[in-house]
Amino acid sequence: MDKVAMMIKARKLFKDISDLPTIPAIVSKVVSLLEDQDAAPDDIADLILSDQVLAARVIRVVNSPLYRTNNSIVSVKRALLFLGFKSVREMILTSYFVDGFKKKEQPFDMKMFWIHSFSVGAISRRISTMVGYPDSEKAYLVGILHDIGKVFLGHYCKEEYGLMLTNISNTSQTTHEAEYEFFGTTHCEVGLCLAQRWNFPSVYCDVISHHHSSEMATEDPLLTAIVSLADFYCLSHVTASSVAQASIPGPSEENAWEVLVKYSTAPLAACLEHFLSDLDEEYESISREVDILFNTMTMI
Ligand SMILES: [Fe+2]
Ligand SMILES: [Fe+2]
Structure with a gap:
């Protein structure tokens, strides 16, 4: 995927929209x-x-x-x-x-979207503590925000996005790959445009932009690696009860694991699979916390 061409497409999508949140x-x-x-x-x-x-x-x-x-x-x-x-x-x-x-109306279930976002935030915070990353709150926050581009695409390109989701249901294609085929860009580039528009700190922008291509992160590769693995872990739980049965890590996750091994200040599990399955024990309590957070946030 050509990142520059994808950024040009994302900026084009942004250009004509006047009611951005x-x-x-x-x-x-x-x-x-x-x-x-x-x-x-x-x-x-x-x-x-x-x-x-x-x-x-x-x-x-x-x-x-x-x-x-x-x-x-x-x-x-x-x-x-x-x-x-x-x-x-x-x-x-x-x-x-x-x-x-x-x-903002969406062609997908917003509750599922928030549950995923809050779960990635909570798992990012947990991973950051496991590897000795110094700012676990930052990991939590950027974990929550990582997929903001999906909300933009879902709302402003509602019909096409809905069609795309229908096309990929029951297939092994990821949303990220399908977005590229449909729009020539993905929620990562669109999310970056939105994060820049909101004046998010550059490190947040970098994580949002590269959470599916962690090898390209420049600002804080460890933080991007943390969010990338938290995302992979949470996505795996949608289809599998344990990460051992889940989809195979791609180049982004493999790179993220290498980054974790390189920068961790604490001893880590022998391999990525073991590292992620250690999170299984906490997943239930994290899910409960996410449920409370979701209800608290959406009621006010
Ligand atoms: Fe994503
Ligand atoms: Fe995600």
């Missing part, structure tokens, strides 16, 4: 303040409180079964201290991302 300015402000090491909780709480929807969201999530608090937390400042800045950053971005596409 946007992220509210308040969210960018809060997120950049949360990145600031010297920011005081009071400043961040004030900014969050200036947007009632955002404030309600923070309180609702901190009191959801996800965090199992003993007493209910009613102030934004306490929520910040309880959750930590990085978790609040994650939560805010995730919920607005879910919002941005909530009312």
Whole structure:
């Protein structure tokens, strides 16, 4: 696949669209303040409180079964201290991302899409801890966002995308391959355009662009490898109860495994298959967590 030609096609698709989902300015402000090491909780709480929807969201999530608090937390400042800045950053971005596409009609089941996205986020976070990657929240967030291009294609090219999905059902062709045949581009390039439009940090853009071609990652190859393997693992679980029966790893997954072996600061399993099957033990609890997260995020 010629990445340059695919990018040209993706940009062409973008050119004529005027109603692209946007992220509210308040969210960018809060997120950049949360990145600031010297920011005081009071400043961040004030900014969050200036947007009632955002404030309600923070309180609702901190009191959801996800965090199992003993007493209910009613102030934004306490929520910040309880959750930590990085978790609040994650939560805010995730919920607005879910919002941005909530009312966009799709030719596929949006619940399944979110379950996949949240699962890839949770598995990415788990893998990042297993290999000693220093920012597991970042792995979680970019894991959630990795397939955003599909939502764009599904909405703005609805009929063709629906036809494509019907054509590949009951075949072994992947969505990624079929998109290339149908559109001359894939959700990776389209996702990159969207991520750039939303001013996502360049490392997020790189992961979104290369999660199916991890060998091409330049910004943070380890992070791309983590998300690529988490995606492979979650896709395998749609058709198989254990990764041992799942589809064969392609060049992207093989490269991702090599990257993991090279950069991991902890000892790893002897081979990719064993490494991924170690995740099986946790898959059930991660699925439960994903269900709670999905319900919490889509209710607010
Ligand atoms: Fe993907
Ligand atoms: Fe995916």
